Amino acid sequence: MQKNRLCRLLNIEFPILQGGMAWVATGELAAAVSQSGGLGIIGAGHASADLIEKEINKVQNLTDKPFGVNIMLLSAYAEDIIQLVLDKDVPIVTTGAGNPGKYMEAFKEKGVKVIPVVASVALAKRLEKQGVDAIIAEGMESGGHIGDIATMVLIPQVVQAVKVPVIAAGGIADGRGMAAALALGAEAVQIGTRFICARECTAHQNYKEMVAKSKDRDTVVTGRSTGHPVRILKNKLFRLIEKLETENAPKEEIEKMGVGRLRAAAKEGDIVMGSVMAGQSAALVEKIEPAGDIVRQVMAQACEIMKNLNQVSKSCLGEKK
Template identity: 30%
Template sequence: MDTALTRLVGVRHPIVQTGMGWVAGPRLVSATANAGALGILASATMTLDQLRDAVREVGSRTDAPFGVNLRADAGDAGDRVRIIIDEGVRVASFALAPSRALITELKDAGLVVIPSVGARRHAEKVAAWGADAVIVQGGEGGGHTGEVATTVLLPQVVDAVSIPVVAAGGFHDGRGLVAALAFGAAGVAMGTRFLLTSDSTVPDAVKARYLAATVKDVTVTTAVDGLPHRMLRTDLVNSLEKSGRTGILAHAVRRAAGFRKISGLSWPAMIRDGLAMKHGRDLSWSQMLLAANTPMLLRSAMVDGRTDLGVMSSGQVAGVVDDLPSCAELVDRVMAEAEETLKSLELLRAVR
């Protein structure tokens, strides 16, 4: 299937595997790339050395294009940009809108820049700064999310910018891909659906929790880090929502200290990142501390398998996913379903 996305990044299929922290590692990314979709490596939870090693590992597993997701507000964002430039990465993805300077630096080095946004005005801003495409996530998507549904947000963004738009939030099959194309998107991005594959390194027990979830088991809460965060509802989430501010903050401090040890960041560096996170948002200092807590809560589940101690970011599609195909099987299935859907639509025209 030939779209503006496949032409832009050089993949066979208009499907993107999103850069999920602790989940989108070399194995998942390379499997996605070999399946003909665009795999994106999550770098926010890696040290600089780990990022370089991970990029090289993906390169050793595939000759296909892949991307790296970066945190634009990280204090070492410039160092990470230089690593992916030096290592010949094809695509730079951002969870937050990057600065004009970062976009220019990456584009001058020949990379394709694809920020993720959750509002039309943010898409307009990065497009004006030179972004090559944009991933727009509606409220159905996992992780930090907004309130506007994909079916409302997507056409707004498509009408507002002239660059390719990739639709995220609520996609898991070929019917969704065709729907996104009908709205004017150039492809779809999926996170939870790729998390739930046999190539994902997420522990089996955690995958089982996702597979057992219904649509109603996926909720949005601000109790974890002070920001709207879509995840599976668990006893831990219920407990955090019922805890007083003092208890939550004490929990956050312990988790933030653990992340500092794993990441190698100093306390001053974490404070700088926190200030950057706070900039431009209506966050209190207590919310900022809670936000620093999130990586460790995610790691507890996604790496250690401790669903009792960690949280599980999730799109609403977890409630309709019931199997664990390989990335190759998933991509082939999505494309086959898309072709069948397109044929069905053509038959409707033929009848008329």
């Protein structure tokens, strides 16, 4: 696969981005993915600038390849993280939970590439007008906070609506998903859930094993009544939140139930009352393996599929002649 527009933009070898998962996407994982030719991304989440600076330092000590930081714009530390990114010469940022518009001038002055995560065509078009460099269109199959449009129909609509490169996310864990995304017009993919089970990922072993053992119906969506739905793996926390929603409990009570639960799962290994965020692609994840192996396997499988499709296409055209 020749370097496409997105690879040239980000100066990476392969069009694979690793999702910026809070408390999961640390410096160790980001460095391993970047070193393997993809784009590793540190997940800032609700962490303070001091904590994220340590993760940035890890990446810069482990690799000289490009990497990024995912900034959740609703975080109380968002502006501190943005200043940190500028000070530390981080080349790429991905953003979520907000509009990066008011920070675009500062990013552009430093040459930072800005790639927001969107779940709708309207938001993609608005952000393109504000000067973003690419767009991650994420379907509802993804883990964590989700939208309400599936990847299969979201990607071609966003591709049709904007001129900047589109990165497909949500439900992609292998080369089959990547080939499908490219066929829909995306120029790269973002993979999150499978990288939870990367050997370099510092998430707790309990979290990794729960992902690796999950089946097709094991992810569920919680918090719909709050307006901020989240996809996680079924456990006791899910059942308690489900009960609260069934009883029409106040939004504040439901949201309070989720506070700190992701960290409890990812760092402390609490898979009973922790929020084990994972996408529907968790059922495709079978083992814990090095991040570099994941990158290479995804690329090899995608290239083989596209080569076969190209041969089929040539055959069909030949028959028509």
